[in-house]
Amino acid sequence: MGTYRAPIEDMNFLIDEVLDAENALGTLPDFADYGVGSELTTVLLDEAAKLAGDELAPLRRVGDEQPAICTDGAVTTPPGYDAALRQLAEGGWIGISSDPRYGGQGLPEIYNTVGHEMWNGANMALGLAPMLSSGAALAIHAHGTEAQKQTYLEKMNTGQWMGTMNLTESGAGSDLGVMKAKAVPEGDHYRISGQKIYITWGDHQSTENIIHLVLAKLPDAPEGSRGISLFIVPKFLVNDDGSLGERNDVYPVSCEHKLGIHGSPTCVMAFGDDEGAIGYLLGEENRGLACMFTMMNEARHKVGVQALGASEGSLQKAAAYARDRVQGGVPIIEHPDVKRMLLTMKSLCEAMRGLAYTEAVTMDLAHRGPQEDRPLQQSRIDLMIPVIKGWLSEVAQEVTSLGLQVHGGMGFVEETGAAQYLRDVRITPIYEGTNGIQAADLVSRKLGRDGGATMEEMMTEVNATITRLQAAGDARLTGIAESLTRAMADQENATRIVLAELKEDPNVALGASFEYMMQTGYLFGGWHLGRSALVAFDRLKSGSDNPFYEAKIATAQYYGEQILPRCAAHAGAVAGARGALQSFQQEWI
Structure with a gap:
């Protein structure tokens, strides 16, 4: 009843058709010898999906019911965990995007991101192990001496350590x-x-x-x-x-x-x-703090991917239950409110994936792209890291809660395993810097340091997508464009307010920061769904009869109609941050 299977079709679609990784990354010198493109993507995703679904996913409930314990200065992990981690190491997944001079596979970050979504969708507790280890290796690679790199990195990148x-x-x-x-x-x-x-x-x-x-x-x-x-x-x-x-x-x-x-x-x-x-x-x-932040930024991106993985697992379990559970003579997936919950989960998952995967490509362009482009790409990923960590982890709480709700009373009892997704994902807004810290970082450091210039660059890209949607000559895409246009107007206004408050009274800007972070996430999530809808529309126009493409357009429509209006609510809260939030006396709380 809902065993995890990686959403390979959507992952492939994003990497090869929307992001066009072969052209975006395959021509870069660092990747020229390793290949980037649809054939590699298919092979890697198939192998990773098999490992995640067949080996890691069955251990999800095992680890929940037989937790790690510490006795006499040593830790015992749940049954099966040691063998599963060895399989991850043997498959080359621990250091898939690490430097091949030190035991890594040398592939683009997008493949590391895909792997982490799968590991965490299958088993978040186990997926934490390679995530933190990869981050530690990255810090040593960035700041260590050559002797330190030779001593530690190969064995860390291969999963031996x-x-x-x-x-x-x-x-x-x-x-x-x-x-x-x-x-x-x-x-x-x-x-x-x-x-x-x-x-x-x-x-x-x-x-x-x-x-x-x-x-x-x-x-x-x-x-x-x-x-x-x-x-x-x-x-x-x-x-x-x-x-x-x-x-x-x-x-x-x-x-x-x-x-x-x-x-x-x-x-x-x-x-x-x-x-x-x-x-x-x-x-x-x-x-030390500057060195650690090399690791922290990588980890924050992966916390967002963790949240995405758990959300996808929850969606799959909820959809399977809704198809099997009959009430009123029909499967409950036919009930309007259950359909609403599932569509909300699905559209949010796909928006989360679009944002996380897109910025994984940005990470490679910032580190390995043309030298003249790197500063702009680094500014972009710096701006988006707190949004990816903060927005994805906040949204994941909603998605996994809806997954429990679809199960009704059976979701509240542990035997279905639906509640575990909600319990597991609840840590993601807390660790690697709470989401309040992420929001403050977004507003005070990332938005403020360049006066909103990087945000303006990204909003220009959103407007370009809106123009393409309007020009497609299809009512569905026009509707998506209209929703994005309204959300863009709210984003532009909220950005002006936050930048002005940073100069006038930083406490007001910080009071608005969480709302601004959420607003930004919803907008960019909708943007990426709009991009996907354009690609899907082109494929259908070219003669494809794959229902996947129809579903992509319909998902973007739903998000535009039912999710993007949340931007207006967050924008209203940003505009009101100078009010009672500031004047309310602490002793009244």
Whole structure:
């Protein structure tokens, strides 16, 4: 009743027909030797879908009912998890977009994004492991010495070892400047001491070593976040010949008892309870936060993809149930309100996918495209990362809640597995920077730093799509264009308001930031559905009778009629942010 199967047709359509990855990326020097195009996409997606559906998905309920546990300084993962992670590693998926000089496959980021959607759609708790490990490897690749890259990256990119990120401490939360973890110089290394909390996949036996990236402060470090350094702290020290040496002084204290993602060991980690854990500086002293943000931006994109994956899994389960459940003599999928819920889920999933995949291509263009284009592409991905993380994770809560609602009372009991999607995805608006932090970042740092220039560039692209929809000569596409036009007017007005408030009173702008982030997500989601509708229309005009294309146009129509009007509501809230939100007395709450 609703086993996960990757939506390969929609993924293929986006990559090959809408994004045209072969032309967008295939001509870049970094990818010329590896090939990019429909044949590669088909092979990769088929293999990944088989792994996700056949191996990872059956373990979703296993991990929920038999969670990771910590006993005597060691973590035991749910049955089957170790073998599944080995299969991911053997398939080359851990480092699919990593540098081939260090064990990676060297393929575009879009394929990494597709893989992460599948892993998380099938089993979000398990999918967290390769996500965090890839991010840790990226940080070492960007900031490590050549010796560090040679020591760690190949085994991390091939999945022989795994990586983590250790930021948060008890009482510190997102305020990293007050952390207490210490790093004391000792010859060619440092002695790390302190405790970290909420460490995803902080300990396990699935790989032979775990490479922790740990934020800590030197004895003479400046106050606040300017005094944070980043260290590589292996679970097992690595000998000069690459073999494993003695166990380092880093151990899990416990696993958190969580609302969801039970199969993922979220650990309290103790560094240096004995003689001090041996760590190695990554990057420069007191520049750890900048180094970590290399990893954080990648992770934030993937949190959005996580939310998308869980939403797609919830949609599939709900649609299967609605087809099977008979009430009033007909399957409930024929009931108007159930159809509304399913169409809302479907259109939001496809809008989420369009946004996440499009900006995965932008990530490659920012890092590997023509040199003269990279600054503009980097500005774009910087602007969109908080939207992808924030909007997708907020929308995912609605989608997975609707998935539960479609099941009715059976959704509220655990035996159907519908509630697990909602419980699992609830973490996504919280970790890797809460969505309030994402919204503030979008408005104060990304929108404000260039006076809205990058946003204006993107809105110009939306307007170009509107023009094409209007020129198609089809009433359905014209309707989509009209909906986007109204949403665009709201976006332009809200952007003017936020930029003005940033100068006049930043607190008002920050008070409007969440609404602005959501408005932006809904608009760009609709834009990408509009682009898809144009491609689908062209295919139908060319003689295709594939009902998939008809469904793409109808989905964009539904989104335009029923979802895009939400932009007006968010715009109204942005316009009213100077009112009671500012004047309301704290003691009245």
